[in-house]
Amino acid sequence: MDLKEYYESDNRDHMANYATGHYLERNTRQAEMISKHHFSSVIELGGSEGGLCGIVASQNPGIRYHITDLTDAAVSYYKTKFGNSENVTYSKLDADADHIDWGKYDAFFCNSLEHFKHDLRLIKQIPKGTLVSICLPNFQCVGHYRTFSCTDDIIDRYGDHIDFIEMEMVSVPPTRFTWLKNAFVKSFVFDIVNWCMFHMCGGTVAPMVTRRKWICVGRKR
Numbered sequence: 001m002d003l004k005e006y007y008e009s010d011n012r013d014h015m016a017n018y019a020t021g022h023y024l025e026r027n028t029r030q031a032e033m034i035s036k037h038h039f040s041s042v043i044e045l046g047g048s049e050g051g052l053c054g055i056v057a058s059q060n061p062g063i064r065y066h067i068t069d070l071t072d073a074a075v076s077y078y079k080t081k082f083g084n085s086e087n088v089t090y091s092k093l094d095a096d097a098d099h100i101d102w103g104k105y106d107a108f109f110c111n112s113l114e115h116f117k118h119d120l121r122l123i124k125q126i127p128k129g130t131l132v133s134i135c136l137p138n139f140q141c142v143g144h145y146r147t148f149s150c151t152d153d154i155i156d157r158y159g160d161h162i163d164f165i166e167m168e169m170v171s172v173p174p175t176r177f178t179w180l181k182n183a184f185v186k187s188f189v190f191d192i193v194n195w196c197m198f199h200m201c202g203g204t205v206a207p208m209v210t211r212r213k214w215i216c217v218g219r220k221r
């Protein structure tokens, strides 16, 4: 099975999962961080379940939001989820290969950048001044071309192109193990172990319970 086939089947099986639990909290927080800034027309790449799109588009009825993903499964999910929306449009788009008409947008959101082989080529194309929000992981997973152990790693890779305004760490236990996280989430012991593993390993070791992502907001330089 190649990566594209994997994403098709994974999206078909798990599409709704990324819009619930910790991912819902992440999307809600990211929308809050984004809402401090002015924008009127967004493109989102690798939009997966459309969780961020759903929140941002409903909180800002005056904006236009174009959400895209590589897979037919995601696009047909968008049809169901956003088919009646006034301000959301959607299309299939391969971020590593397809042309993007950047002139139509003043904001770029992406929570799947680690899945794109040519992330830097893409970021360099974004027009200066564009509002950028990305969310990047510290853990390896199918399809991740890169991971980040701390915010300095993110600045090292993208800082020449993005002027970061805000970066915030969130925890995102794997969606498939949500039951396990739910069993432990209120446990003091779990929190201590989690904290120690993360800090003692400098965020470089990411076992199941210490998955982290950084929500980043900035402007294209």
Ligand SMILES: C[S@@+](CC[C@H](N)C(=O)[O-])C[C@H]1O[C@@H](n2cnc3c(N)ncnc32)[C@H](O)[C@@H]1O
Residues within 6 Å of the ligand: 007, 008, 011, 018, 023, 045, 046, 047, 048, 049, 068, 069, 070, 071, 074, 093, 094, 095, 096, 097, 111, 112, 115, 116, 117, 135
């Ligand atoms: C596992 S999800 C990302 C995690 C999740 N959306 C989140 O909110 O953190 C990865 C998504 O990226 C998409 N994707 C992977 N490669 C892509 C590409 N080259 N262009 C566009 N989307 C891509 C996949 O189809 C999938 O929907």
